[in-house]
Amino acid sequence: MELVSLFIGLTFVNNVVLSKFYAVCPLLGVSKKPKNALNMGYAVTFVIVIASIVTHILYHFVLVPLEITYLDLITFILVIASLVQFVEMFLKKTSPEIYKSMGVYLPLITTNCAVLGVALDNISANYNLIEATVAGLAVSVGFTIVIYLFATIRERLEIANVPESFKGTPIALITAGIMACALAGIAGLV
């Protein structure tokens, strides 16, 4: 039961983008068309779930026994970066059409704060392996939902008559702020 509350907690209540600010750069930079945003969501989901499993295992079975836990940051960033490179190479080789839709966003994920943020949070909240995977999944589902909604809103913003100086990023930030207000409303859920 508390896995479900963990899932709801991370997907909606403290959503990774709107209340922990983990992945604001991709939110503003890339989400113009909803279909692309969804593809990016899948790519990020795939990488975050694998990354949170691998980082959890490495931390508890390599870093703690060898007492080199001060290498946690560099291990995580290298694992995530090599995972991204591997997934991109794997997609290039096996399925070009998935690469065509998702491939654009894979290199972006290396500098995506959400992936590293989740890995570090799993360790600091000392989840066990199942909770870490559920947390990874919850964060990425939350990320995908927010980025998809954001893309649909931004599509309409293009045709709305926004004041001259608010065009582009400022209005996107204001919309994200209003979305964050809406999300803060359900803070007491968990």
Added chain:
Amino acid sequence: MNLWAIVWLALLIAIFIGTYIWNKKTPQPEGCEDMSECSGCHNIACTHHSAHHEEEIKDEY
């Protein structure tokens, strides 16, 4: 000075550089060259960033 630290780091960096080069070597599938949609952001690490294109052209000549 923990020796394991250096061994573990060397292993990790080797894996990362290995996959990085391996990924650079695999050619793009045919219909995917024009990743034009991602032009706006200044994220240097993203291999679609302009910095990487010049470098590719330099490598070829």
Added chain:
Amino acid sequence: MKKMITLALFLAVVAGLSGAALSLVYSVTDPIIQEAAIASEKENLVKIYPSAEFKLLETDTSEFPTIQNVYEAVGSGYVYKCSVVGYGGASTPIVYLIALDNDGTYKGFEVLDCSGETSGFGSKVAEQPFKDGIVGKNIGDSVDTITGATISSAAVTNGIEEASAHYEQNFK
């Protein structure tokens, strides 16, 4: 082939340098961080082991969610800092220290924060009668709950059981 050798060589140099830098800074800063971590808990730990010197252990407690950190009183025993969800809900957990001695008894029990509990009932976990029901017992014995505050005291006893399970697993 020559390219591979230069890459491998360069890689070894980078790994060596960054590993050396990191372990150097770690060896400089770790004692200070340990000292600071202990200092914040020191005045409570001293109540249980007045004369002991304490160390914050870095052990894998992901199987035991209530254990926050584990202190070792060098030579005499181990002190677990646990945080359990009592009657007051998850936002105000009950935080307490439970000390397990090397000779297999509960050496001490200090409640650090039970502000979330209803005063007069849940807050009884911090009073002397409940504490006497714990200190001196052998590890693993059942601790009886307080009438009228079963949720809070059951949560505390559950945390104590997890601490003793961790103790048996790692330090027995």
Added chain:
Amino acid sequence: MNKFDTFKKGLFIENPIFVLLLGLCSALAITTSLTNALGMGMAVICVLIMSNVIISLLRKIIPNEIRIPVFIVIIATLVKCVQMLMNAFTPALYESLGVFIPLIVVNCIILGRAESFASKNGVVDSLLDALGMGLGYTFAVLVISFFRELIGTGGLSLFNPFDASQVIFQVQLFGDYSVSLFTQPAGAFITLGCILAFIQCLKIRKERKAKKVEEK
């Protein structure tokens, strides 16, 4: 490009947050109070200067293909060192910044400056560029947290990042009219949005004036 130009560029013309829109994740998250902003700014400046200097020193030695991986390793090492030092010497600040110190690694500013500037220029230029960018980041973060703290809590307070007890200045203006939304995440988005809009408005007005001058 004389030396002062590279320094000045980082501050205003190419301000990392307001113009290049880099490193927004940390900028929005830690700007709840001036002390956090100052502390984070100092951390970013330290990492940026060290990484730019080291990378520009090594730029001729690093083989070209593995440029980015080596940069990531260098920056991760530096950030972990800074994190450990902060944890040891400025514990209060370390607690309040929390997970966002390790996240400096993925902060696009550092890798961006390393790749686009430090790997192509000399040590002194890179140092100046790092200083300019770092100060630009700190300036931007301080501005955001100034507004957020003023509107959010109705007062301004700055503590010495090195020991939290020592108050540099504390002023309470309109305590009971504060809009607490601005200390919450939603306020961060809105504040940054308005600041960017203000800058864009200035730019548009300048262009319009320039166009008018051409017509005359």
